[in-house]
Amino acid sequence: MPAASRTGGAVPTDVRVSLRTALAIVFALAATILVLEVAHDARRVIAWALAAMAVAAVVHPAVAYLDRFMPRALAVFAVVVVLLGSVGYVGYRLVDDISEQTDRLQELAPERAAELERDSELLREIDLTERVERLVDAIPERLRGGTTAEAIRSAANRGLAFVAGVILTLFFVLYGPRLVDAAFAQIGDPDGRARTESRLRAGARRGLLFARIRVGEVVVEGLAAYAIARAADVPGPAALGVWVALWTLLPIAGLFIGAVPIVVFAAADSSGKAVLVSAAFVAIAVGEWLVNREVSRRAMHLGPFLTGLAVFAGLELYGFMGALLLLLGMILVVAVVQEIGPEEVADALVGDEAS
Numbered sequence: 001m002p003a004a005s006r007t008g009g010a011v012p013t014d015v016r017v018s019l020r021t022a023l024a025i026v027f028a029l030a031a032t033i034l035v036l037e038v039a040h041d042a043r044r045v046i047a048w049a050l051a052a053m054a055v056a057a058v059v060h061p062a063v064a065y066l067d068r069f070m071p072r073a074l075a076v077f078a079v080v081v082v083l084l085g086s087v088g089y090v091g092y093r094l095v096d097d098i099s100e101q102t103d104r105l106q107e108l109a110p111e112r113a114a115e116l117e118r119d120s121e122l123l124r125e126i127d128l129t130e131r132v133e134r135l136v137d138a139i140p141e142r143l144r145g146g147t148t149a150e151a152i153r154s155a156a157n158r159g160l161a162f163v164a165g166v167i168l169t170l171f172f173v174l175y176g177p178r179l180v181d182a183a184f185a186q187i188g189d190p191d192g193r194a195r196t197e198s199r200l201r202a203g204a205r206r207g208l209l210f211a212r213i214r215v216g217e218v219v220v221e222g223l224a225a226y227a228i229a230r231a232a233d234v235p236g237p238a239a240l241g242v243w244v245a246l247w248t249l250l251p252i253a254g255l256f257i258g259a260v261p262i263v264v265f266a267a268a269d270s271s272g273k274a275v276l277v278s279a280a281f282v283a284i285a286v287g288e289w290l291v292n293r294e295v296s297r298r299a300m301h302l303g304p305f306l307t308g309l310a311v312f313a314g315l316e317l318y319g320f321m322g323a324l325l326l327l328l329g330m331i332l333v334v335a336v337v338q339e340i341g342p343e344e345v346a347d348a349l350v351g352d353e354a355s
Contacts, residue, residue, distance in 0.1 A: 047318055048161060050325050052168030056176050057208055058215060059083065063173055076173055080166070093238035100236075199340050207335030210299045211328055214249075217291065221248045221255065221284055225262065228280050232273055234265035246320070248288070249311055249327065251304040255285050300335045 039046065059079050066075035113132040117123045172179075184200075187193035222245025229237035240262050247258030259281040267274035307327065314326030 043318070044161075047321055047325070048165050049168055051321055052165055053172050053176070054325060054328050055083075055165075055169045056172035058212055060173065060176070061212070072174075076170065079173075080170065084166070090238070090242065094242060097236045097238040200336060203336030203339035204332060206300045206339065207332040210295060210302065210335065211331050213291070213295050213299070214331075217288060218245050218248050221245060221288065224284055225259065225281075228277055229262050229265075232262065232266045232277050233269070234262055240265075249307075249323070251292075251307060253304075255281060255288065300331075300338055302331055302334055306330055306334065 062079050063072070063075050066078055070078075110129055110133050113123075113129040117128050184193055184197045187196060222241045225244035226237050226241030229240045234240065243261065244255065244258035247254040250257075259277075263274055263277050263281070266277045307330070310327040310330040311323045314321075314323035316322075317326070
C-alpha cells in the first residue's frame with residue numbers, strides 16, 4: 001500500500017528556510033533576550049522613572065493652579081517643598097514612634113521576664129531573662145537593616161533613589177505636557193490623531209481625577225486613624241496611621257483590616273474604648289463608601305477585583321512601589337476603555353479579519 005494511502009492521503013512536505021530568514025529569526029531571538037535582560041537589570045531605574053511620572057501626573061493640577069498667581073518655577077518649587085515636607089514629617093513621626101516603642105520594649109520586657117522566672121523553675125533553667133535581654137538588645141540592629149556599615153550603605157542607596165526620584169519628578173512636571181504633545185504628533189493622520197488624542201486625554205483626565213481622589217482618601221483616612229490612635233492612647237499611633245492608610249488602597253474591607261491593630265490595642269485597655277474605636281472606623285467606612293459612590297458616578301468606577309488584583313500583583317512584582325504603579329496603570333487603562341467603549345476596543349484588537 002502506498003505511503004499516502006496509509007497516512008490518509010497526507011503527503012509529508014519539507015519546510016525550507018532560507019539563510020536570510022534563519023538569520024533574521026536568530027537575531028530577533030537575540031534582540032528579545034537582550035531587551036529582557038536590559039529591562040531586568042534596569043528595573044530599578046525604570047521604577048524610578050515610572051514613579052516620577054506618576055507623582056508628576058498627580059500633582060500637576062496643584063502646579064497649574066499656582067501657576068495663575070506666580071511664575072511656574074516658583075509654583076513647582078512650592079509644590080515640591082510641601083510634598084517633601086509632608087513625606088519628611090511622616091518619616092520623622094514613624095522613626096520617633098518606633099524608637100520610643102523600642103526603648104519601652106527594652107525596658108519592660110526584661111522586667112516581665114524576671115517576674116515570670118520567679119514563679120517557674122523551668123524558666124529559670126533556660127535563663128529566660130538573659131535570652132529576652134539579648135533579643136531586645138538586637139532589635140535596633142535588625143530595624144536598621146544589619147550592622148552600622150550595612151545601614152549606612154542602605155541609607156546611601158535610598159538617598160540616591162530619593163534624589164533621583166525628585167529630579168525626575170521635577171523634569172516631568174516641567175516638560176511632561178511637551179512630551180505628551182510630541183507623542184501625539186507622531187500620528188501622521190490628522191483626523192486619526194485628533195480622534196485618538198481626544199479620547200486618550202478624556203480617559204486620562206477621568207482616571208487621574210479618580211486617582212487623585214483616592215490619594216486624598218488615603219491621606220485623610222490615615223490622618224483620621226492617627227488621631228483615633230492618639231485619642232485611644234495606643235502605642236505607635238503614627239505607624240498605625242500609616243498602616244491603615246496603606247490598607248485603604250483596597251476597597252472598604254481594607255480599612256477594617258488596617259484598623260484591627262488599633263482596635264486590639266484599645267481592647268487591651270478597656271472594652272468600652274474598643275467599641276468607640278470600632279464605631280469611629282465604621283463611620284469612616286460609611287463616609288468612604290459615600291465618596292466612592294459619587295466618584296464612580298462623576299469620574300469612573302474601578303471594581304474591587306481589579307483593585308485587589310493590581311495591588312497584590314504589584315506587591316509581588318516590585319513591592320509597595322509596584323503596587324502603587326500597577327494600581328495607577330489599571331486606573332488609567334480602565335478609564336480609557338470606558339471612554340472609548342469596550343466594543344470599539346474589542347474591534348480594534350480583533351481587527352477587520354471577520355469582514
